[in-house]
Amino acid sequence: MTILVIAEHENGAVAPATLNTVAAAAKIGGDIHVLVAGQNVGGVAEAAAKIAGVAKVLVADNAAYANLLPENVAPLVAELGKGYSHVLAPATSNGKNILPRVAAQLDVDQISEIISVESADTFKRPIYAGNAIATVQSNAAVKVITVRATGFDAVAAEGGSAAVEAVAAVHNAGTSAFVGEELAKSDRPELTAAKIVVSGGRGMQNGDNFKHLYALADKLGAAVGASRAAVDAGFVPNDMQVGQTGKIVAPQLYIAVGISGAIQHLAGMKDSKVIVAINKDEEAPIFQVADYGLVADLFEAVPELEKLV
Amino acid sequence: MKVLVAVKRVVDFNVKVRVKADNTGVDLTSVKMSLNPFCEIAVEEAVRLKEKGVASEIVVVSVGPATAQEQLRTALALGADRAVLVESNDELNSLAVAKLLKAVVDKEQPQLVILGKQAIDSDNNQTGQMLAALTGFAQGTFASKVEVAGDKVNVTREIDGGLQTLALNLPAVITTDLRLNEPRYASLPNIMKAKKKPLETVTPEALGVSTASTSKILKVEAPAARSAGIKVKSVAELVEKLKNEAKVI
Numbered sequence: 181m182t183i184l185v186i187a188e189h190e191n192g193a194v195a196p197a198t199l200n201t202v203a204a205a206a207k208i209g210g211d212i213h214v215l216v217a218g219q220n221v222g223g224v225a226e227a228a229a230k231i232a233g234v235a236k237v238l239v240a241d242n243a244a245y246a247n248l249l250p251e252n253v254a255p256l257v258a259e260l261g262k263g264y265s266h267v268l269a270p271a272t273s274n275g276k277n278i279l280p281r282v283a284a285q286l287d288v289d290q291i292s293e294i295i296s297v298e299s300a301d302t303f304k305r306p307i308y309a310g311n312a313i314a315t316v317q318s319n320a321a322v323k324v325i326t327v328r329a330t331g332f333d334a335v336a337a338e339g340g341s342a343a344v345e346a347v348a349a350v351h352n353a354g355t356s357a358f359v360g361e362e363l364a365k366s367d368r369p370e371l372t373a374a375k376i377v378v379s380g381g382r383g384m385q386n387g388d389n390f391k392h393l394y395a396l397a398d399k400l401g402a403a404v405g406a407s408r409a410a411v412d413a414g415f416v417p418n419d420m421q422v423g424q425t426g427k428i429v430a431p432q433l434y435i436a437v438g439i440s441g442a443i444q445h446l447a448g449m450k451d452s453k454v455i456v457a458i459n460k461d462e463e464a465p466i467f468q469v470a471d472y473g474l475v476a477d478l479f480e481a482v483p484e485l486e487k488l489v
Numbered sequence: 490m491k492v493l494v495a496v497k498r499v500v501d502f503n504v505k506v507r508v509k510a511d512n513t514g515v516d517l518t519s520v521k522m523s524l525n526p527f528c529e530i531a532v533e534e535a536v537r538l539k540e541k542g543v544a545s546e547i548v549v550v551s552v553g554p555a556t557a558q559e560q561l562r563t564a565l566a567l568g569a570d571r572a573v574l575v576e577s578n579d580e581l582n583s584l585a586v587a588k589l590l591k592a593v594v595d596k597e598q599p600q601l602v603i604l605g606k607q608a609i610d611s612d613n614n615q616t617g618q619m620l621a622a623l624t625g626f627a628q629g630t631f632a633s634k635v636e637v638a639g640d641k642v643n644v645t646r647e648i649d650g651g652l653q654t655l656a657l658n659l660p661a662v663i664t665t666d667l668r669l670n671e672p673r674y675a676s677l678p679n680i681m682k683a684k685k686k687p688l689e690t691v692t693p694e695a696l697g698v699s700t701a702s703t704s705k706i707l708k709v710e711a712p713a714a715r716s717a718g719i720k721v722k723s724v725a726e727l728v729e730k731l732k733n734e735a736k737v738i
Contacts, residue, residue: 188521190650199612202720205709247653249655250618250628250630251621251627251628254622264507271646272570272649273631273647273649274648274649276614276630277618277628277630277631278618279613279618280583280615280616280617280618280619280620281618281621281624281628283584283615283619284587284618284619284623285586287584287585287701288584289582289583289702289703289704290583290584290613290615290619291704292612292613292614292615293612302707306612306712307537307610307612307709308500308506308515308609308610308612309609309612310712311505311506311515311711311712312506312508312515312709312710312711312712313709313710313711313712314706314708314709315702315706315707315708315709315710316704316705316706316707317705317707318703318704319703319704320703320704348552353625353627354658355625355626355627355629355658355661356628356656356657356658357655357656357657358653358654358655359643359654359655359656360653360654360657361648361651361652361653361654362651362652362653363650363651363652364650364651372649376737376738398738406697408667409698411668412667412668413607415506417646417651418633418647418667418668419647419649419650422611424609425606425607425666425667427649432737433731433735433737434738443502443503443505444502450712450715451736451737453730454735454737455715455718456727456731462720464667467718467720469715469718470718471715471716471718471719471735472718472719472720472721472727472730472731472735473718473719473720473721474720474721474722474723474724474727475720481724484724485724485727485728486738488724488725488728489728489738
């Protein structure tokens with residue numbers, strides 16, 4: 181068995197989710213090859229070659245693969261994928277965008293967001309917003325799978341010495357073009373990779389009040405998240421949303437502030453190791469999943485917490 | 490131009506589902522069913538395109554059991570012009586649904602196909618991308634803004650670090666994210682009018698599509714329950730617990 185892992189990368193570096201995906205590949209067993217597609221990605225390929233357990237790195241460096249447009253990248257992955265037993269990608273927005281297109285071109289079902297590997301053909305994945313866990317078996321010649329990063333401990337980013345091989349194939353469908361992007365600026369750790377996450381909900385009342393959470397987060401070295409209610413109310417940008425329709429996190433510590441705990445939010449954070457809830461409504465559903473609950477006014481509790489940690 | 494919108498009948502998002510005792514699936518008997526929330530957003534976007542004079546006709550399509558007619562009628566009440574039900578009682582995987590939708594696309598020849606980004610039951614997030622692959626159309630997934638300009642459509646997408654804008658050639662496939670729009674409610678007169686709008690039923694066999702799949706669900710279990718937590722009385726106690734008991738700070 182040989183497994184192809186599609187690398188996630190940003191700003192010329194390998195994104196952490198790639199390391200979790202390689203870990204899932206290692207659980208399946210067999211040789212692991214990593215594909216780095218993009219434009220000017222030589223540095224990323226070199227970094228990918230150092231990932232522990234990687235046997236070979238394929239690098240497809242071409243203007244057609246800039247910004248990872250799925251119309252161009254999916255045919256490349258489908259063509260390469262035919263020679264592999266498994267094709268894996270992290271369940272990031274790129275992975276989710278590209279891989280189903282690959283699966284359809286290979287005429288196989290895709291298995292989305294696995295959280296465990298039972299055997300080389302059997303996997304577990306959450307359904308119904310995490311309220312049920314399905315065990316799925318695939319008999320596809322090429323098993324096409326996205327991996328939920330929080331389900332697997334990352335492999336070491338250093339220690340490997342894989343050979344780097346260039347892929348000459350160029351696919352350019354010419355049906356789509358990149359116009360621009362607007363990225364949220366943040367000095368704090370990335371939400372899905374942070375060890376501690378502090379999240380605010382509708383109870384924050386406005387965007388300005390998130391400063392209390394930022395102060396607490398900076399003291400803890402934490403990332404700041406939000407519930408859908410806080411995003412929809414315009415308090416914070418939507419890339420901060422934690423939930424079924426936002427990001428899935430599983431940090432060591434998750435502090436939910438002014439969040440009631442709707443099903444869709446819990447789907448994004450209930451695998452956190454320790455959950456703390458601060459809410460003035462003692463009936464809030466968040467207290468049913470919280471390890472430590474504090475019934476208090478967040479505007480008093482959060483500044484006090486910031487002083488004491 | 491003609492817009493095709495795909496919708497799915499799913500368990501209502503407010504229902505807390507229970508896993509069946511024999512672990513074959515979740516219990517859906519006498520549970521409230523609704524239009525998948527992302528599909529509602531897809532219908533709304535199509536209706537807004539029609540109101541702007543961009544779309545001339547909206548065809549809404551669903552793949553599912555006969556009861557999915559209810560969700561098609563809902564979409565008609567929201568402003569779709571006519572409906573197609575591909576009737577199948579099997580639990581179909583995303584690829585099979587994408588192949589059936591491809592057959593409908595071949596017949597209807599829409600310029601734009603709008604789907605939700607994922608269904609809240611299977612949580613797959615695959616069908617739109619797969620349909621785009623099968624038709625060879627460009628795809629604009631997780632859309633939070635859609636602007637048709639001549640023979641192109643500009644789609645602003647929600648990506649991990651923020652927003653990205655793409656220009657896609659038409660025909661194209663778009664999948665909706667939550668913030669694309671706020672769906673309207675169907676008014677009573679529109680619900681009555683929707684009953685008279687055309688609804689055609691076809692079968693996978695009639696479309697000549699095989700729905701065979703390469704995967705199967707062996708078992709469905711309830712997630713591991715979290716052990717009950719405790720309520721602390723003060724911030725000081727909370728910090729003490731986090732430092733000494735949980736050892737996370």
